[in-house]
Amino acid sequence: MTHDEVLTAAVVDSWKLVIKRFDKLLGNFTDEQLQQQVAPGKNRVLYLLGHLTAIHDRMLPMLGLGERMHPELDDAYITNGDRVLGDPLSATDLRRIWTEVNDKLTAAFEQLDPRDWLEKHAAVSDEEFAENPKRNRLSVVVSRTNHVSYHLGQVVLAKRS
Amino acid sequence: MTHDEVLTAAVVDSWKLVIKRFDKLLGNFTDEQLQQQVAPGKNRVLYLLGHLTAIHDRMLPMLGLGERMHPELDDAYITNGDRVLGDPLSATDLRRIWTEVNDKLTAAFEQLDPRDWLEKHAAVSDEEFAENPKRNRLSVVVSRTNHVSYHLGQVVLAKRS
Numbered sequence: 251m252t253h254d255e256v257l258t259a260a261v262v263d264s265w266k267l268v269i270k271r272f273d274k275l276l277g278n279f280t281d282e283q284l285q286q287q288v289a290p291g292k293n294r295v296l297y298l299l300g301h302l303t304a305i306h307d308r309m310l311p312m313l314g315l316g317e318r319m320h321p322e323l324d325d326a327y328i329t330n331g332d333r334v335l336g337d338p339l340s341a342t343d344l345r346r347i348w349t350e351v352n353d354k355l356t357a358a359f360e361q362l363d364p365r366d367w368l369e370k371h372a373a374v375s376d377e378e379f380a381e382n383p384k385r386n387r388l389s390v391v392v393s394r395t396n397h398v399s400y401h402l403g404q405v406v407l408a409k410r411s
Numbered sequence: 412m413t414h415d416e417v418l419t420a421a422v423v424d425s426w427k428l429v430i431k432r433f434d435k436l437l438g439n440f441t442d443e444q445l446q447q448q449v450a451p452g453k454n455r456v457l458y459l460l461g462h463l464t465a466i467h468d469r470m471l472p473m474l475g476l477g478e479r480m481h482p483e484l485d486d487a488y489i490t491n492g493d494r495v496l497g498d499p500l501s502a503t504d505l506r507r508i509w510t511e512v513n514d515k516l517t518a519a520f521e522q523l524d525p526r527d528w529l530e531k532h533a534a535v536s537d538e539e540f541a542e543n544p545k546r547n548r549l550s551v552v553v554s555r556t557n558h559v560s561y562h563l564g565q566v567v568l569a570k571r572s
Contacts, residue, residue: 251544256529257418260550268557289450289568368417383412389421392553396429396560403561404568407450 254364261367261388262359265395269352272302272402276348278409281341288404293332295408296341298401300327303348306355309394312372313387315358320347359391415525422528422549423520426556430513433463433563437509439570442502449565454493456569457502459562461488464509467516470555473533474548476519481508520552 251259276299279286284296293301304323310316326335339347367388370379379385412420437460440447445457454462465484471477487496500508528549531540540546 253525253529254414254418256544256547257415257525257549259545260422260547260553263545263550264553264557292568364414364418368414383417384420384424386417386421388418389424392421392425392556395553396425396557399557399560400564403564407453407565407568 252364258362258364258367258388261392261395262356265359265391266356268395268398268402269356272398272405273349275402275405275409276345283408283410284341286408288408293404295405296337296344297327297332298405299344299348300337300339302398302401303344303351304328305394305397306348306351309355309390310351313355313358313390314369314372315355319351319354323347362387413525419523419525419528419549422553422556423517426520426552427517429556429559429563430517433559433566434510436563436566436570437506444569444571445502447569449569454565456566457498457505458488458493459566460505460509461498461500463559463562464505464512465489466555466558467509467512470516470551471512474516474519474551475530475533476516480512480515484508523548 279295284299285294287294288298300323303320304327307318307320307323310318322338326338337344368383368386370376370385371387371390374385440456445460446455448455449459461484464481465488468479468481468484471479483499487499498505529544529547531537531544531546532548532551535546
């Protein structure tokens with residue numbers, strides 16, 4: 251591995267590890283238990299699963315890796331808070347889509363070389379990027395990995411001990 | 412900035428951002444409110460603050476950046492769960508130490524160049540590192556940043572809305 255490759259691998263490995271932890275944690279919940287709130291009056295586990303799936307689905311066009319697969323999740327899980335709208339999908343379907351979206355992202359990440367990682371992401375203009383080269387693809391994945399960790403810390407609270 | 416520097420900056424910027432978010436969140440709690448649990452029967456906010464401080468203090472020798480400053484936190488906040496032992500410090504002192512440890516780490520991170528980031532961390536043997544060059548300093552910081560995010564997601568649940 252080149253130095254650059256070792257540097258980007260730190261980020262991709264972290265993404266894979268955190269997704270794996272979330273998957274493992276999800277495996278502890280029945281579909282019915284996904285209806286539990288992470289704390290009294292807070293988001294349901296199912297809402298957080300929908301939220302993460304929708305945010306990750308948005309990463310496909312944002313990182314130039316493909317079209318969105320599931321824009322139908324945004325209303326229920328990004329635009330609105332928990333229980334404002336009904337759940338658009340069954341828990342079983344949502345689990346499937348979560349895996350599908352992450353698998354697609356991870357496979358694409360593994361094909362990118364260090365130079366690709368430094369390219370700007372789609373939410374940044376050419377001018378902004380010229381001023382700040384740190385608004386690149388790698389920074390997006392670092393940020394989204396921390397976002398999963400944030401909600402992982404919440405979902406774990408709902409797990410039966 | 413060189414390509415390598417932009418890659419490592421993605422990680423250091425993320426560390427700084429997550430620490431800043433945690434600091435801002437802490438600012439919402441009085442010392443008394445730090446005694447709240449993040450959810451019924453779960454860790455107190457104060458315990459999580461002590462835990463993160465102790466883990467970050469351990470990063471100093473682990474990353475070859477200096478001696479530990481506060482090993483006295485380990486018993487109460489790493490080795491044991493919440494409320495097994497008493498709190499060794501007042502909330503005011505713990506807040507001060509949290510800032511002190513993070514400031515020292517962040518200042519050191521800003522001095523490291525990409526080659527330094529790729530050096531092995533102290534918890535890995537030369538043999539292990541030769542087999543897996545990904546066990547470097549940068550990977551430790553990526554991992555610890557996600558660890559802060561994980562607990563940040565929990566502490567936010569205790570915030571008065």
